[in-house]
Amino acid sequence: MARNQEKAQSMLFRFRESQAADLGIIDASRTRRPKVISEQTNLQSCEKxxxxxxxxxxxxxxKIQDLGLSDYQIRDLNDEINKLMREKHMWEVQIRxxxxxxxxxxxxxxxxxxxGAGKGYRYYGRARELPGVKELFDAARAKGSGQKPGGGDEKSLEDRDDLRKDVDAAYYGYGPDEEDDTLLAYEAAREADAQARLAASTSTTSAKPPPGWEPLPGDIGDGQGWHLPTVEEVQQELLERRKRRILEQLV
Known part of the structure:
Protein backbone atom coordinates (compact mmCIF):
# COMPACT_ATOMS: atom_id res chain seq x y z
CA MET A 1 0.00 0.00 0.00
CA ALA A 2 2.81 2.36 0.88
CA ARG A 3 4.52 1.50 -2.39
CA ASN A 4 1.43 2.52 -4.37
CA GLN A 5 1.24 5.85 -2.53
CA GLU A 6 4.90 6.58 -3.25
CA LYS A 7 4.36 5.69 -6.89
CA ALA A 8 1.35 7.98 -7.14
CA GLN A 9 3.31 10.89 -5.67
CA SER A 10 6.38 10.39 -7.86
CA MET A 11 7.21 12.91 -10.55
CA LEU A 12 7.44 10.23 -13.25
CA PHE A 13 3.91 9.04 -12.49
CA ARG A 14 2.50 12.57 -12.73
CA PHE A 15 4.39 13.10 -15.99
CA ARG A 16 3.01 9.87 -17.49
CA GLU A 17 -0.48 10.80 -16.32
CA SER A 18 -0.19 14.21 -17.98
CA GLN A 19 0.99 12.57 -21.22
CA ALA A 20 -1.92 10.13 -21.17
CA ALA A 21 -4.36 12.98 -20.59
CA ASP A 22 -2.92 14.89 -23.57
CA LEU A 23 -3.27 11.82 -25.78
CA GLY A 24 -6.84 11.23 -24.62
CA ILE A 25 -6.08 7.83 -23.07
CA ILE A 26 -7.41 8.82 -19.63
CA ASP A 27 -9.48 11.70 -18.35
CA ALA A 28 -7.28 13.49 -15.82
CA SER A 29 -10.18 15.75 -14.83
CA ARG A 30 -11.71 12.84 -12.94
CA THR A 31 -8.86 12.74 -10.44
CA ARG A 32 -7.48 16.29 -10.47
CA ARG A 33 -9.46 19.44 -9.68
CA PRO A 34 -9.08 22.10 -12.39
CA LYS A 35 -7.17 25.22 -11.47
CA VAL A 36 -8.68 27.58 -14.05
CA ILE A 37 -12.28 27.60 -12.87
CA SER A 38 -13.51 30.18 -15.36
CA GLU A 39 -12.75 27.83 -18.28
CA GLN A 40 -15.06 25.06 -17.02
CA THR A 41 -18.27 24.88 -19.05
CA ASN A 42 -19.84 21.69 -17.68
CA LEU A 43 -22.36 22.47 -14.94
CA GLN A 44 -22.31 18.96 -13.48
CA SER A 45 -18.52 18.97 -13.22
CA CYS A 46 -18.60 22.34 -11.44
CA GLU A 47 -21.15 20.96 -8.99
CA LYS A 48 -18.93 17.95 -8.36
CA LYS A 63 -9.17 18.98 12.31
CA ILE A 64 -8.43 22.53 13.44
CA GLN A 65 -10.34 21.82 16.68
CA ASP A 66 -7.74 19.20 17.69
CA LEU A 67 -6.17 20.16 21.03
CA GLY A 68 -2.89 18.49 20.10
CA LEU A 69 -2.11 20.92 17.28
CA SER A 70 0.55 23.56 17.73
CA ASP A 71 0.05 27.23 16.93
CA TYR A 72 1.98 26.87 13.67
CA GLN A 73 -0.18 23.95 12.55
CA ILE A 74 -3.33 25.89 13.42
CA ARG A 75 -2.16 28.89 11.38
CA ASP A 76 -1.35 26.66 8.40
CA LEU A 77 -4.75 24.95 8.61
CA ASN A 78 -6.52 28.28 8.87
CA ASP A 79 -4.68 29.52 5.77
CA GLU A 80 -5.68 26.37 3.88
CA ILE A 81 -9.33 26.76 4.91
CA ASN A 82 -9.37 30.38 3.71
CA LYS A 83 -7.85 29.29 0.41
CA LEU A 84 -10.48 26.58 0.00
CA MET A 85 -13.27 29.02 0.85
CA ARG A 86 -12.09 31.37 -1.89
CA GLU A 87 -12.02 28.45 -4.31
CA LYS A 88 -15.54 27.44 -3.25
CA HIS A 89 -16.77 30.96 -3.92
CA MET A 90 -15.21 30.88 -7.40
CA TRP A 91 -16.96 27.56 -8.16
CA GLU A 92 -20.27 29.03 -6.98
CA VAL A 93 -19.81 32.06 -9.22
CA GLN A 94 -19.04 29.82 -12.20
CA ILE A 95 -22.09 27.63 -11.45
CA ARG A 96 -24.27 30.74 -11.39
CA GLY A 116 -12.99 46.72 11.59
CA ALA A 117 -10.33 44.82 9.62
CA GLY A 118 -12.48 44.38 6.54
CA LYS A 119 -13.93 41.24 5.04
CA GLY A 120 -11.87 38.47 3.54
CA TYR A 121 -9.63 36.55 5.90
CA ARG A 122 -11.50 34.56 8.54
CA TYR A 123 -10.48 32.62 11.62
CA TYR A 124 -11.92 29.16 12.25
CA GLY A 125 -12.09 27.11 15.42
CA ARG A 126 -9.00 27.33 17.60
CA ALA A 127 -7.49 29.93 15.25
CA ARG A 128 -9.55 32.53 17.14
CA GLU A 129 -7.57 31.68 20.29
CA LEU A 130 -4.12 32.21 18.77
CA PRO A 131 -1.81 34.73 20.50
CA GLY A 132 -2.42 38.15 19.05
CA VAL A 133 -5.68 37.13 17.39
CA LYS A 134 -7.58 36.64 20.66
CA GLU A 135 -6.55 40.11 21.85
CA LEU A 136 -7.86 41.67 18.63
CA PHE A 137 -11.22 39.93 19.00
CA ASP A 138 -11.48 40.98 22.67
CA ALA A 139 -10.65 44.59 21.86
CA ALA A 140 -13.21 44.65 19.04
CA ARG A 141 -15.93 43.19 21.27
CA ALA A 142 -15.10 45.65 24.06
CA LYS A 143 -15.26 48.55 21.63
CA GLY A 144 -18.59 47.37 20.29
CA SER A 145 -20.08 47.06 23.79
CA GLY A 146 -18.78 50.46 24.92
CA GLN A 147 -16.46 49.03 27.58
CA LYS A 148 -12.74 49.20 28.02
CA PRO A 149 -10.81 45.95 27.59
CA GLY A 150 -9.84 46.08 31.28
CA GLY A 151 -13.33 46.91 32.45
CA GLY A 152 -15.36 50.10 32.88
CA ASP A 153 -17.34 52.17 30.46
CA GLU A 154 -15.87 54.30 27.73
CA LYS A 155 -17.94 56.68 25.64
CA SER A 156 -17.04 57.44 22.08
CA LEU A 157 -15.92 60.93 21.10
CA GLU A 158 -19.24 61.58 19.37
CA ASP A 159 -21.13 60.96 22.63
CA ARG A 160 -18.94 63.05 24.94
CA ASP A 161 -20.48 66.49 25.34
CA ASP A 162 -17.85 67.67 27.83
CA LEU A 163 -15.29 67.98 25.01
CA ARG A 164 -17.38 70.60 23.21
CA LYS A 165 -18.89 72.31 26.22
CA ASP A 166 -16.46 75.28 26.30
CA VAL A 167 -15.79 75.43 22.56
CA ASP A 168 -17.07 78.60 20.89
CA ALA A 169 -16.23 80.72 17.84
CA ALA A 170 -13.06 82.07 19.49
CA TYR A 171 -11.65 78.53 19.57
CA TYR A 172 -11.72 78.46 15.78
CA GLY A 173 -10.30 81.99 15.39
CA TYR A 174 -13.55 83.89 14.83
CA GLY A 175 -13.48 86.01 17.98
CA PRO A 176 -14.94 89.53 17.88
CA ASP A 177 -11.65 91.17 18.99
CA GLU A 178 -9.40 89.04 16.82
CA GLU A 179 -8.75 91.69 14.12
CA ASP A 180 -8.94 95.15 15.71
CA ASP A 181 -7.34 98.30 14.26
CA THR A 182 -4.34 98.25 16.61
CA LEU A 183 -3.39 94.68 15.71
CA LEU A 184 -3.83 95.30 11.99
CA ALA A 185 -1.61 98.42 12.14
CA TYR A 186 1.07 96.51 14.06
CA GLU A 187 1.04 93.64 11.57
CA ALA A 188 1.27 96.06 8.62
CA ALA A 189 4.28 97.83 10.17
CA ARG A 190 6.10 94.54 10.83
CA GLU A 191 5.38 93.33 7.30
CA ALA A 192 6.74 96.54 5.77
CA ASP A 193 9.86 96.29 7.95
CA ALA A 194 10.44 92.68 6.84
CA GLN A 195 10.03 93.57 3.16
CA ALA A 196 12.50 96.48 3.51
CA ARG A 197 15.14 94.28 5.15
CA LEU A 198 14.68 91.62 2.46
CA ALA A 199 15.05 94.17 -0.32
CA ALA A 200 18.19 95.62 1.29
CA SER A 201 19.81 92.21 1.68
CA THR A 202 19.17 91.21 -1.94
CA SER A 203 20.12 94.55 -3.54
CA THR A 204 23.75 94.50 -2.36
CA THR A 205 26.29 91.72 -2.68
CA SER A 206 28.50 92.92 0.16
CA ALA A 207 25.90 92.59 2.86
CA LYS A 208 27.35 92.46 6.36
CA PRO A 209 26.74 89.30 8.38
CA PRO A 210 24.46 89.56 11.40
CA PRO A 211 25.98 90.27 14.84
CA GLY A 212 27.75 87.31 16.39
CA TRP A 213 28.44 85.64 13.04
CA GLU A 214 31.64 83.59 12.96
CA PRO A 215 32.78 82.85 9.38
CA LEU A 216 34.09 79.41 8.54
CA PRO A 217 37.56 78.99 7.00
CA GLY A 218 37.24 79.52 3.29
CA ASP A 219 34.18 81.79 3.40
CA ILE A 220 34.17 84.78 1.09
CA GLY A 221 35.62 87.77 2.89
CA ASP A 222 38.06 86.00 5.21
CA GLY A 223 41.00 86.58 2.84
CA GLN A 224 41.61 82.90 2.14
CA GLY A 225 38.80 81.50 0.04
CA TRP A 226 38.20 77.94 -1.01
CA HIS A 227 40.66 76.33 -3.45
CA LEU A 228 39.08 73.81 -5.81
CA PRO A 229 41.70 71.44 -7.24
CA THR A 230 41.81 70.73 -10.94
CA VAL A 231 41.54 67.29 -12.51
CA GLU A 232 45.33 67.11 -12.99
CA GLU A 233 45.96 67.95 -9.34
CA VAL A 234 43.52 65.26 -8.21
CA GLN A 235 45.16 62.64 -10.44
CA GLN A 236 48.61 63.66 -9.20
CA GLU A 237 47.50 63.38 -5.59
CA LEU A 238 46.04 59.91 -6.19
CA LEU A 239 49.25 58.82 -7.91
CA GLU A 240 51.33 60.03 -4.96
CA ARG A 241 49.11 58.18 -2.51
CA ARG A 242 49.45 54.98 -4.54
CA LYS A 243 53.24 55.33 -4.59
CA ARG A 244 53.36 55.83 -0.83
CA ARG A 245 51.15 52.78 -0.26
CA ILE A 246 53.38 50.60 -2.45
CA LEU A 247 56.50 51.82 -0.66
CA GLU A 248 54.96 51.07 2.73
CA GLN A 249 54.17 47.52 1.60
CA LEU A 250 57.74 47.01 0.39
CA VAL A 251 59.20 48.21 3.64
Whole structure:
Protein backbone atom coordinates (compact mmCIF):
# COMPACT_ATOMS: atom_id res chain seq x y z
CA MET A 1 0.00 0.00 0.00
CA ALA A 2 2.81 2.36 0.88
CA ARG A 3 4.52 1.50 -2.39
CA ASN A 4 1.43 2.52 -4.37
CA GLN A 5 1.24 5.85 -2.53
CA GLU A 6 4.90 6.58 -3.25
CA LYS A 7 4.36 5.69 -6.89
CA ALA A 8 1.35 7.98 -7.14
CA GLN A 9 3.31 10.89 -5.67
CA SER A 10 6.38 10.39 -7.86
CA MET A 11 7.21 12.91 -10.55
CA LEU A 12 7.44 10.23 -13.25
CA PHE A 13 3.91 9.04 -12.49
CA ARG A 14 2.50 12.57 -12.73
CA PHE A 15 4.39 13.10 -15.99
CA ARG A 16 3.01 9.87 -17.49
CA GLU A 17 -0.48 10.80 -16.32
CA SER A 18 -0.19 14.21 -17.98
CA GLN A 19 0.99 12.57 -21.22
CA ALA A 20 -1.92 10.13 -21.17
CA ALA A 21 -4.36 12.98 -20.59
CA ASP A 22 -2.92 14.89 -23.57
CA LEU A 23 -3.27 11.82 -25.78
CA GLY A 24 -6.84 11.23 -24.62
CA ILE A 25 -6.08 7.83 -23.07
CA ILE A 26 -7.41 8.82 -19.63
CA ASP A 27 -9.48 11.70 -18.35
CA ALA A 28 -7.28 13.49 -15.82
CA SER A 29 -10.18 15.75 -14.83
CA ARG A 30 -11.71 12.84 -12.94
CA THR A 31 -8.86 12.74 -10.44
CA ARG A 32 -7.48 16.29 -10.47
CA ARG A 33 -9.46 19.44 -9.68
CA PRO A 34 -9.08 22.10 -12.39
CA LYS A 35 -7.17 25.22 -11.47
CA VAL A 36 -8.68 27.58 -14.05
CA ILE A 37 -12.28 27.60 -12.87
CA SER A 38 -13.51 30.18 -15.36
CA GLU A 39 -12.75 27.83 -18.28
CA GLN A 40 -15.06 25.06 -17.02
CA THR A 41 -18.27 24.88 -19.05
CA ASN A 42 -19.84 21.69 -17.68
CA LEU A 43 -22.36 22.47 -14.94
CA GLN A 44 -22.31 18.96 -13.48
CA SER A 45 -18.52 18.97 -13.22
CA CYS A 46 -18.60 22.34 -11.44
CA GLU A 47 -21.15 20.96 -8.99
CA LYS A 48 -18.93 17.95 -8.36
CA UNK A 49 -15.81 20.02 -7.76
CA UNK A 50 -17.69 22.36 -5.44
CA UNK A 51 -18.84 19.36 -3.41
CA UNK A 52 -15.26 18.13 -3.20
CA UNK A 53 -14.09 21.50 -1.92
CA UNK A 54 -16.86 21.47 0.69
CA UNK A 55 -15.71 18.07 1.93
CA UNK A 56 -12.14 19.31 2.28
CA UNK A 57 -13.31 22.41 4.15
CA UNK A 58 -15.41 20.30 6.53
CA UNK A 59 -12.51 17.94 7.19
CA UNK A 60 -10.05 20.74 7.89
CA UNK A 61 -12.52 22.67 10.10
CA UNK A 62 -12.93 19.51 12.19
CA LYS A 63 -9.17 18.98 12.31
CA ILE A 64 -8.43 22.53 13.44
CA GLN A 65 -10.34 21.82 16.68
CA ASP A 66 -7.74 19.20 17.69
CA LEU A 67 -6.17 20.16 21.03
CA GLY A 68 -2.89 18.49 20.10
CA LEU A 69 -2.11 20.92 17.28
CA SER A 70 0.55 23.56 17.73
CA ASP A 71 0.05 27.23 16.93
CA TYR A 72 1.98 26.87 13.67
CA GLN A 73 -0.18 23.95 12.55
CA ILE A 74 -3.33 25.89 13.42
CA ARG A 75 -2.16 28.89 11.38
CA ASP A 76 -1.35 26.66 8.40
CA LEU A 77 -4.75 24.95 8.61
CA ASN A 78 -6.52 28.28 8.87
CA ASP A 79 -4.68 29.52 5.77
CA GLU A 80 -5.68 26.37 3.88
CA ILE A 81 -9.33 26.76 4.91
CA ASN A 82 -9.37 30.38 3.71
CA LYS A 83 -7.85 29.29 0.41
CA LEU A 84 -10.48 26.58 0.00
CA MET A 85 -13.27 29.02 0.85
CA ARG A 86 -12.09 31.37 -1.89
CA GLU A 87 -12.02 28.45 -4.31
CA LYS A 88 -15.54 27.44 -3.25
CA HIS A 89 -16.77 30.96 -3.92
CA MET A 90 -15.21 30.88 -7.40
CA TRP A 91 -16.96 27.56 -8.16
CA GLU A 92 -20.27 29.03 -6.98
CA VAL A 93 -19.81 32.06 -9.22
CA GLN A 94 -19.04 29.82 -12.20
CA ILE A 95 -22.09 27.63 -11.45
CA ARG A 96 -24.27 30.74 -11.39
CA UNK A 97 -22.79 31.95 -14.68
CA UNK A 98 -23.60 28.58 -16.27
CA UNK A 99 -27.25 28.88 -15.24
CA UNK A 100 -27.09 26.81 -12.08
CA UNK A 101 -28.37 27.65 -8.60
CA UNK A 102 -27.04 30.67 -6.76
CA UNK A 103 -25.24 29.14 -3.80
CA UNK A 104 -23.75 32.47 -2.73
CA UNK A 105 -27.05 33.62 -1.24
CA UNK A 106 -27.34 30.65 1.13
CA UNK A 107 -23.65 30.04 1.81
CA UNK A 108 -22.61 30.56 5.42
CA UNK A 109 -19.23 30.35 7.03
CA UNK A 110 -18.37 29.31 10.56
CA UNK A 111 -15.31 31.55 10.55
CA UNK A 112 -15.11 35.05 11.96
CA UNK A 113 -13.25 38.05 10.69
CA UNK A 114 -11.87 40.71 13.00
CA UNK A 115 -14.38 43.60 13.21
CA GLY A 116 -12.99 46.72 11.59
CA ALA A 117 -10.33 44.82 9.62
CA GLY A 118 -12.48 44.38 6.54
CA LYS A 119 -13.93 41.24 5.04
CA GLY A 120 -11.87 38.47 3.54
CA TYR A 121 -9.63 36.55 5.90
CA ARG A 122 -11.50 34.56 8.54
CA TYR A 123 -10.48 32.62 11.62
CA TYR A 124 -11.92 29.16 12.25
CA GLY A 125 -12.09 27.11 15.42
CA ARG A 126 -9.00 27.33 17.60
CA ALA A 127 -7.49 29.93 15.25
CA ARG A 128 -9.55 32.53 17.14
CA GLU A 129 -7.57 31.68 20.29
CA LEU A 130 -4.12 32.21 18.77
CA PRO A 131 -1.81 34.73 20.50
CA GLY A 132 -2.42 38.15 19.05
CA VAL A 133 -5.68 37.13 17.39
CA LYS A 134 -7.58 36.64 20.66
CA GLU A 135 -6.55 40.11 21.85
CA LEU A 136 -7.86 41.67 18.63
CA PHE A 137 -11.22 39.93 19.00
CA ASP A 138 -11.48 40.98 22.67
CA ALA A 139 -10.65 44.59 21.86
CA ALA A 140 -13.21 44.65 19.04
CA ARG A 141 -15.93 43.19 21.27
CA ALA A 142 -15.10 45.65 24.06
CA LYS A 143 -15.26 48.55 21.63
CA GLY A 144 -18.59 47.37 20.29
CA SER A 145 -20.08 47.06 23.79
CA GLY A 146 -18.78 50.46 24.92
CA GLN A 147 -16.46 49.03 27.58
CA LYS A 148 -12.74 49.20 28.02
CA PRO A 149 -10.81 45.95 27.59
CA GLY A 150 -9.84 46.08 31.28
CA GLY A 151 -13.33 46.91 32.45
CA GLY A 152 -15.36 50.10 32.88
CA ASP A 153 -17.34 52.17 30.46
CA GLU A 154 -15.87 54.30 27.73
CA LYS A 155 -17.94 56.68 25.64
CA SER A 156 -17.04 57.44 22.08
CA LEU A 157 -15.92 60.93 21.10
CA GLU A 158 -19.24 61.58 19.37
CA ASP A 159 -21.13 60.96 22.63
CA ARG A 160 -18.94 63.05 24.94
CA ASP A 161 -20.48 66.49 25.34
CA ASP A 162 -17.85 67.67 27.83
CA LEU A 163 -15.29 67.98 25.01
CA ARG A 164 -17.38 70.60 23.21
CA LYS A 165 -18.89 72.31 26.22
CA ASP A 166 -16.46 75.28 26.30
CA VAL A 167 -15.79 75.43 22.56
CA ASP A 168 -17.07 78.60 20.89
CA ALA A 169 -16.23 80.72 17.84
CA ALA A 170 -13.06 82.07 19.49
CA TYR A 171 -11.65 78.53 19.57
CA TYR A 172 -11.72 78.46 15.78
CA GLY A 173 -10.30 81.99 15.39
CA TYR A 174 -13.55 83.89 14.83
CA GLY A 175 -13.48 86.01 17.98
CA PRO A 176 -14.94 89.53 17.88
CA ASP A 177 -11.65 91.17 18.99
CA GLU A 178 -9.40 89.04 16.82
CA GLU A 179 -8.75 91.69 14.12
CA ASP A 180 -8.94 95.15 15.71
CA ASP A 181 -7.34 98.30 14.26
CA THR A 182 -4.34 98.25 16.61
CA LEU A 183 -3.39 94.68 15.71
CA LEU A 184 -3.83 95.30 11.99
CA ALA A 185 -1.61 98.42 12.14
CA TYR A 186 1.07 96.51 14.06
CA GLU A 187 1.04 93.64 11.57
CA ALA A 188 1.27 96.06 8.62
CA ALA A 189 4.28 97.83 10.17
CA ARG A 190 6.10 94.54 10.83
CA GLU A 191 5.38 93.33 7.30
CA ALA A 192 6.74 96.54 5.77
CA ASP A 193 9.86 96.29 7.95
CA ALA A 194 10.44 92.68 6.84
CA GLN A 195 10.03 93.57 3.16
CA ALA A 196 12.50 96.48 3.51
CA ARG A 197 15.14 94.28 5.15
CA LEU A 198 14.68 91.62 2.46
CA ALA A 199 15.05 94.17 -0.32
CA ALA A 200 18.19 95.62 1.29
CA SER A 201 19.81 92.21 1.68
CA THR A 202 19.17 91.21 -1.94
CA SER A 203 20.12 94.55 -3.54
CA THR A 204 23.75 94.50 -2.36
CA THR A 205 26.29 91.72 -2.68
CA SER A 206 28.50 92.92 0.16
CA ALA A 207 25.90 92.59 2.86
CA LYS A 208 27.35 92.46 6.36
CA PRO A 209 26.74 89.30 8.38
CA PRO A 210 24.46 89.56 11.40
CA PRO A 211 25.98 90.27 14.84
CA GLY A 212 27.75 87.31 16.39
CA TRP A 213 28.44 85.64 13.04
CA GLU A 214 31.64 83.59 12.96
CA PRO A 215 32.78 82.85 9.38
CA LEU A 216 34.09 79.41 8.54
CA PRO A 217 37.56 78.99 7.00
CA GLY A 218 37.24 79.52 3.29
CA ASP A 219 34.18 81.79 3.40
CA ILE A 220 34.17 84.78 1.09
CA GLY A 221 35.62 87.77 2.89
CA ASP A 222 38.06 86.00 5.21
CA GLY A 223 41.00 86.58 2.84
CA GLN A 224 41.61 82.90 2.14
CA GLY A 225 38.80 81.50 0.04
CA TRP A 226 38.20 77.94 -1.01
CA HIS A 227 40.66 76.33 -3.45
CA LEU A 228 39.08 73.81 -5.81
CA PRO A 229 41.70 71.44 -7.24
CA THR A 230 41.81 70.73 -10.94
CA VAL A 231 41.54 67.29 -12.51
CA GLU A 232 45.33 67.11 -12.99
CA GLU A 233 45.96 67.95 -9.34
CA VAL A 234 43.52 65.26 -8.21
CA GLN A 235 45.16 62.64 -10.44
CA GLN A 236 48.61 63.66 -9.20
CA GLU A 237 47.50 63.38 -5.59
CA LEU A 238 46.04 59.91 -6.19
CA LEU A 239 49.25 58.82 -7.91
CA GLU A 240 51.33 60.03 -4.96
CA ARG A 241 49.11 58.18 -2.51
CA ARG A 242 49.45 54.98 -4.54
CA LYS A 243 53.24 55.33 -4.59
CA ARG A 244 53.36 55.83 -0.83
CA ARG A 245 51.15 52.78 -0.26
CA ILE A 246 53.38 50.60 -2.45
CA LEU A 247 56.50 51.82 -0.66
CA GLU A 248 54.96 51.07 2.73
CA GLN A 249 54.17 47.52 1.60
CA LEU A 250 57.74 47.01 0.39
CA VAL A 251 59.20 48.21 3.64
Missing amino acids: WRGQVLKEVSRKVT NLGGPNYTLASKSSGENIP
